Amino acid sequence: MRAYLLQTHEMLFDAHNHAFRVLGGVPRRGIYDNMRTAVDKVGRGKERTVNARFLTMVSHYLFEAEFCNPAAGWEKGQVEKNVQDARHRLWQPTPQAESLDELNLWLEERCKALWEDIPHGIEPGSVANAWADESECLMVAGRPFDGFVEYRKRVSPTCLIHFERNRYSVPASFANRTVSLRVYPDRFQVVGTVRISVCGRA
Template sequence: MKHMNKVPFRMVFDNLSAAVAHIGSGKDRILTEGFKRFVEHYGIEPVFCNASAGWEKGNVENKVGYERRNMFVPVPTILDFDQFNRKLLKCCERDMQREHYRKGHLIADLFEADRQAMLPMNPIDFKVSRFQAAKADKYGKVMFETNLYSSSPKLAQEHVYLEITSDSVTIMDIKYNPVVTHCRLYEKDGESMDWLPYISLMLNAPMQLNIQAFIRNYPRYGRTTWQSCHQRRRGKPSLL
């Protein structure tokens, strides 16, 4: 919708668990709180497929197959999803410059006619995230699910808040001020480390931090640089 800068006034959904908390009889659905906020935010009328009636969305499945055959062969290597999605949208826009197989008009022209009939886009983005309270350990690291995320040594043993999306984890202090944003990890027992808050404290107030504990985990290529800076500023022998 953001790419189109318009919102369809009526959208058909499958009975995905993120949207439907309970399937009643006929078209009756109990929606999740998050999905209700989403449709109200954009003014969408949601309509749902019948349960166990896959043939109702056969046209959509055919379109998915078309995209796979034409835009995902050979299988792409994706290093940055945002960059890849921008590239994919450009591919779709180029693909619309062909005639519709049945209507005899360019797909781009048909799409523009549909777009003009849509609702205006809400200028305020709908944030798809959840919040969770946590407590940082003695190094200012926070555990979420099975992975560790760094915050700041100033937050060691402090209560913090996490704003979690599908691809990011933002750590905030007790007043909801963002401290650092990490790419969300999905493996088990992983760790995401942003060294900047720690380096700043190690250089300016080294006695407030167990430097050796952090330097042992610091990327090897940066240890020599840090040691040189620390010696020049403090005039003390190396800790390494």
């Protein structure tokens, strides 16, 4: 589990990268709700217009993405019940953290500890025991997916670009040019013809 400030594409991609790192590999199938960061349009039955960037991530990791029918929570097994139970275990008492990075480090260690304590419910032993048995079936993750979201931006004469109601300064060589703004959870990359500038995200 990880905490993010927003529920956007770049956060979703980052969450997958960390999940596969912690799990030690990639499952062959992922079951998803019809969240807007993955599905652009829900059609009849199993028809879906899947977000192009989400498909790029799925192709990178080579797993199969399946989407539940609308209002059919039972198709996700015990996920929603487990999430409800996990909230109580994780957030009581409320953790103290000075930053989002510190909170996410705590969440990762706390989840691993809970895996050891929580019975699987179907298989004998704990969640950690079941994970150890199933980990051999995971695919190798390889390098993390480069999970940016890209926008085309026009740099002002005063070397500023606008994004999410904020203004960011870029090198003078980008003035009056159209650049590519690559958005990550914690930073931006401003890509010009021959130069890349990196700045922190507000």
